[in-house]
Amino acid sequence: VKRLDLEGPPDEVARALLGSFLATKDVVARIVDVEAYGAADDEASHAYRGQRMANRSMFGPAGHLYVYVSYGIHRCANVVCRPEGEAAAVLVRGAVVVEGVAAASARRGRALIAGRLDGPGRLCQGLGIELGSDGCDLLEEDSPVRLLPGALEPAEHVVAAPRIGLTKEVDRPWRFAVFAHSSRPRPSR
DNA sequence: CCGGCGATTGTCT
């Protein structure tokens, strides 16, 4: 993954992230479900009302991690995709663990189904992504969370759908999920 | 399999 690939319109970067890997100390997972978020042009985005203390890392630089607290309980992880001063990011909604299934399921407190971490909160819990990693550089070798290159396979396709859990901009089709040619062309959950 | 709902707390008004 090069930083240049991560800097661009959030929907394009979102698609490009599918098939790449998120890695922490003891878990590696392949990204299969993402959502794009913009800035002043996107009322559903955390950046819509400008920079705040909690969302500051969403304002760049690209390739850094934006972690926020959802519903006071969960953590959710984003890949920032704009240079410093501008805001946009890709929420990682789902991934398949390819290394460290035991560590991930131990953190989750339950067995994973087919190695899947579906849902942004579950994904962060399984990977062990904490608020303390907010703002770290995903392309830096010794970061607590890293992004590793990966691509989709020929039999894999991408479906676009509306984003989940919003009260605004509910129709913008900025969710992108991988599905195998043999399975139903619809994102899980 | 699917829809509904309560829990729970950081963040902003």
Place this chain on the structure above:
DNA sequence: GACAATCGCCGGC
């Protein structure tokens, strides 16, 4: 004081 880029459980079909 309201709201939230969620989750897990429960009930119905």
